[in-house]
Structure formats: C-alpha cells, structure tokens
Amino acid sequence: MIKLTVNGIEHELDIDPSMPLLYALRNPLQLHGAKFGCGLGQCGACTVIVDDRAVFSCLLPVSAIGNRRVRTIESLGATDKPGKLQQAFIDHQAAQCGYCIAGMIMRATALLEKTPHPTEAQLREHMEPNLCRCSTHMRILAAIRQVAGTTETTR
Structure with missing residues (x-):
C-alpha cells in the first residue's frame, strides 16, 4: 500500500510503488488536471507541487x-470560483489549447509562494522548464505578473 496526501486528503492506494505520480493522480484518484505530455520531464504539462517545489509528476515514482504533500490544480479553485492565478490566466487569455495551463499555473504557484514579487529574470527562469506549444508564453507571463503585482522590465 502506498500512502499519498493529495490536496490535503490522505489516500491509501494499492498500486505499484514504481508507478509515476502522474498515473496515480489521473487513474485511481481521478484528478485529471495534470496531463501526460512527453513522459520525459521536458514539457511540464504534468507539473504538480510536492511540498513547496514544482515537479514533473511523470518522472516521480509514488514511492x-x-x-x-502533493498539490494539483484542483486544489487552487473551481470553474465557478477560480483561484487568483487561474483568473489571471482567464483575464489575459493565456490558454489557447489549454493543455499546458495546469502545469504552468502550478509552476507559477510554487514560484509566487516562495517569491511573491519575483524579478523578471526570476519569473522567466522559473517558468522556463514548462512549454506552451501554442506560443502564449507572453500572455502566461503577463498573467503571473498581474498576480505578483509586477511589471515587465528589460533584462
């Protein structure tokens, strides 16, 4: 048995200890926010927060x-009451296809919880591992800046 605390709820799962966290979240726990993108930790669609760090859940075995503590996008808000970052992404129309957005929001959440008002360099460096194939990176950064209360500066 594997014990996981996800979004504040403790679960006991009868799963293989080598199972990637992403599969445990999506299958037995039915949390579909984190997406399978590449399976190699190169795109960030599967990003969740473990304790206070953004991690690629496709690479991390549940053992x-x-x-x-594991947190997923489902812990931040709901369709009828989105969290601050979720609302900022809506305001800035940061989602095109939407596939990367949960991972982007979770990575940004990890940054803003540690550094509420990041510099432009900190913001860009922290968000770099997550990719958006629709090229809405500038809107994504604008949404994060809105929540951080910062503005873009030249680097």
Whole structure:
C-alpha cells in the first residue's frame, strides 16, 4: 500500500510503488488536471507541487513521495470560483489549447509562494522548464505578473 496526501486528503492506494505520480493522480484518484505530455520531464504539462517545489509528476515514482504533500490544480479553485492565478490566466487569455495551463499555473504557484514579487529574470527562469506549444508564453507571463503585482522590465 502506498500512502499519498493529495490536496490535503490522505489516500491509501494499492498500486505499484514504481508507478509515476502522474498515473496515480489521473487513474485511481481521478484528478485529471495534470496531463501526460512527453513522459520525459521536458514539457511540464504534468507539473504538480510536492511540498513547496514544482515537479514533473511523470518522472516521480509514488514511492519517492513519502510523507510530502502533493498539490494539483484542483486544489487552487473551481470553474465557478477560480483561484487568483487561474483568473489571471482567464483575464489575459493565456490558454489557447489549454493543455499546458495546469502545469504552468502550478509552476507559477510554487514560484509566487516562495517569491511573491519575483524579478523578471526570476519569473522567466522559473517558468522556463514548462512549454506552451501554442506560443502564449507572453500572455502566461503577463498573467503571473498581474498576480505578483509586477511589471515587465528589460533584462
């Protein structure tokens, strides 16, 4: 049995300890926010927060979680009451196809929880591992800046 605390709820799952966290979230827990993108940790569609770090859940076996807390996009808000970052992404029309957005929001959440008002360099460096194939990166950054209360500066 594997014990996982996801979005504040403890679960006991009868799953293979080597199963990637992404599969545990999507299958037995039915949390579909994190997406399978590449399976190689190169796109970020599967990004979740483990304790206070943004991680690629496709690479992390559930046995490596231990007592750490896992948070997914489902913990941040709902369709009728989106969280601040979710609303900012809506305001800036940052989602085109939407596939990368949950991962982008989770990575941005991890940044803003540690650094509420990041510099432009910190913002860009932190968000770099996550890719948007629809090329809405500038809108994504604008949405994060809105929540951070910062403006773009030249680098």
